[in-house]
Amino acid sequence: MELEMIGTQSFAAIVTGAVLAVVIPIIVAVIWKVAKKERFTSILAGAATFLLFVFILEKPLQALVVSVDHPVSRFLAANPLLLAIVLGLFPGIFEETGRLVAYKTVLKNRRNRETAISHGIGHGGCEVMVLLGMSYITYISYAAMINSGTFATLIDQMPAQADTLYALAGQLAHLSFAGIIPGFAERLFAFLFHTGASIIVFYACKDRKKLWLYPLAIVLHTALDFWAGLYSLKMINIPIAAFEAILALFGILVFAGAYILLYRKDTDPEMKINHEKAH
Numbered sequence: 001m002e003l004e005m006i007g008t009q010s011f012a013a014i015v016t017g018a019v020l021a022v023v024i025p026i027i028v029a030v031i032w033k034v035a036k037k038e039r040f041t042s043i044l045a046g047a048a049t050f051l052l053f054v055f056i057l058e059k060p061l062q063a064l065v066v067s068v069d070h071p072v073s074r075f076l077a078a079n080p081l082l083l084a085i086v087l088g089l090f091p092g093i094f095e096e097t098g099r100l101v102a103y104k105t106v107l108k109n110r111r112n113r114e115t116a117i118s119h120g121i122g123h124g125g126c127e128v129m130v131l132l133g134m135s136y137i138t139y140i141s142y143a144a145m146i147n148s149g150t151f152a153t154l155i156d157q158m159p160a161q162a163d164t165l166y167a168l169a170g171q172l173a174h175l176s177f178a179g180i181i182p183g184f185a186e187r188l189f190a191f192l193f194h195t196g197a198s199i200i201v202f203y204a205c206k207d208r209k210k211l212w213l214y215p216l217a218i219v220l221h222t223a224l225d226f227w228a229g230l231y232s233l234k235m236i237n238i239p240i241a242a243f244e245a246i247l248a249l250f251g252i253l254v255f256a257g258a259y260i261l262l263y264r265k266d267t268d269p270e271m272k273i274n275h276e277k278a279h
Contacts, residue, residue, distance in 0.1 A: 003146050003151060003152065003166075003169050003173075004146075004169070004170065004173040005146065005147055005173065006143040006146050006147050006172055006173055007173070009176065009177075010143070010172060010173060010174065010175045010176070011140075011143050011147075012177075013175045013176055013177045013179060013180055014136055014139045014140055014143055014172065014175060014180075015136075015140060016177065016180065017132070017136040017139075017180040017183070017184075018133060018136035018137050018139075018140060020180075020184065021128055021129055021132040021133035021135075021136055021184075021187075022129050022133050024128070024184075025121075025124075025125030025126070025128050025129050026125075028121060028125060029043050029121050029122070029125055032117065032118065032121055033118075036114045036117075036118075038114050038115075038118045039110075039118075041106075042107060042110060042114075042115050042118035042119060042122070043118045043119070043121050043122040043125075044122060045102050045106050045107055045118075045119060045122060046102070046118065046119035046120060046121060046122020046123040046124075046125075046126070046198065047122040047123065047125065047126035048102075048122075049095075049098040049099060049101070049102045049119070049122070049123055050095070050098070050122070050123045050126045050127055050130075051126065051130075052098065053094045053095055053097065053098030053101075054091070054094065054095060054098075054127075055130075057094055058090050058091060058094035058095070061090070062087075062090045065086065066083070066086065066087070080233045080235055081230075081235065083229070083233065084226050084229035084230045084233055084235065085222075085226055085229075087225060087226070087228075087229035088221075088222040088223065088224070088225040088226030088227075088228075088229055089222050090225075091221055091222075091225045092218045092219070092220075092221035092222030092223075092225065093218055093222075095123075095197075095221060096197060096201055096214065096217040096218045096221055097218075099119065099123070099197065099198055099201040099202075099217070100201055100204070100205060100214055102119060103115075103119070103201060103202055103205040103206075104205055107119065111206060111268075113202075113263055113266040113268075115202065116198050116199040116202035116263060117195055117198065117199065117263070119198045119202070120194050120195030120196070120197070120198030120199065121195065123194045123195075123198060124190065124191035124192075124193075124194035124195055125191070127187070127190065127191075127194065128187045128190075128191060131187070132183060132184070132187050135183075139168075139172055142154075142168065142169065142172060143172055146169055146172070146173075151165075151169060182244070185244075185248070186244060186247065186248075189247060189248040189250075189251035189252065190247075190251060191251075192251040192252060192254070192255040193221075193224060193250065193251035193254050193255065195255055195258075196251070196254035196255035196256075196257065196258035196259065197217050197220065197221060197254065197258070199255075199258035199259065199262055199263050200213045200214075200216060200217045200220075200254075200258050200262065201213065201214055201217050202262075203262045203266075204217070213262075220254055223250075224247070224250055224251075227246065227247070227250075228247070231243050
């Protein structure tokens with residue numbers, strides 16, 4: 001199958017996507033730090049939480065349970081509804097526990113409400129940089145290989161993914177600047193969800209009477225990824241726009257609920273004074 005060359009405009013759109021995926025989270029973090037006089041280490045703690053609990057702990061264990069061939073993985077593959085639940089539970093448990101651990105350890109003395117959003121910016125921003133940024137960086141290498149004529153060699157080395165790679169090559173050849181918007185929109189709503197979840201777990205740690213917020217965050221996160229799992233496993237048949245709209249609405253509601261019901265109501269004067277003294 002002959003591959004279509006990647007034109008200048010499409011290549012520029014891919015590079016722009018890679019740059020924006022790195023620059024936008026940094027800009028958001030800097031604006032928040034300056035506006036609220038927050039310590040940047042709170043943001044870095046959120047990023048570290050994502051990297052540790054997702055890539056070092058969650059993903060390898062999930063792959064071991066779901067992807068490696070053994071009786072459990074075969075059972076899950078034969079029961080897609082249960083598989084979707086498992087795919088939701090892994091991020092739900094690991095990422096929300098990661099937030100809990102961060103607030104109980106490295107951030108245990110930072111009780112001002114801004115810490116919650118700082119952590120969310122770090123977590124969600126790092127996810128954008130890693131997932132979206134790395135995807136676009138990979139696309140840049142693929143585009144260069146297509147134009148140099150070496151992409152066919154890659155396909156020959158990965159016959160099981162040949163159809164996927166051919167389809168991706170076609171998408172890259174017709175990618176426009178408008179075409180990168182949906183991916184960033186999706187990450188925006190995921191960013192809002194992570195910030196909302198960070199607020200929820202923060203108050204689970206700040207007030208012992210609200211410890212129930214921690215399992216609530218797990219349930220919410222599990223529900224989000226369960227929905228994504230159902231779609232990826234083709235258990236629900238709806239247009240992609242409708243699927244993305246539901247994810248967007250979920251992210252907005254979680255953030256708005258956490259912000260209005262928890263963050264905005266936190267007017268503890270002592271905490272505010274202590275935060276100001278720290279700077």
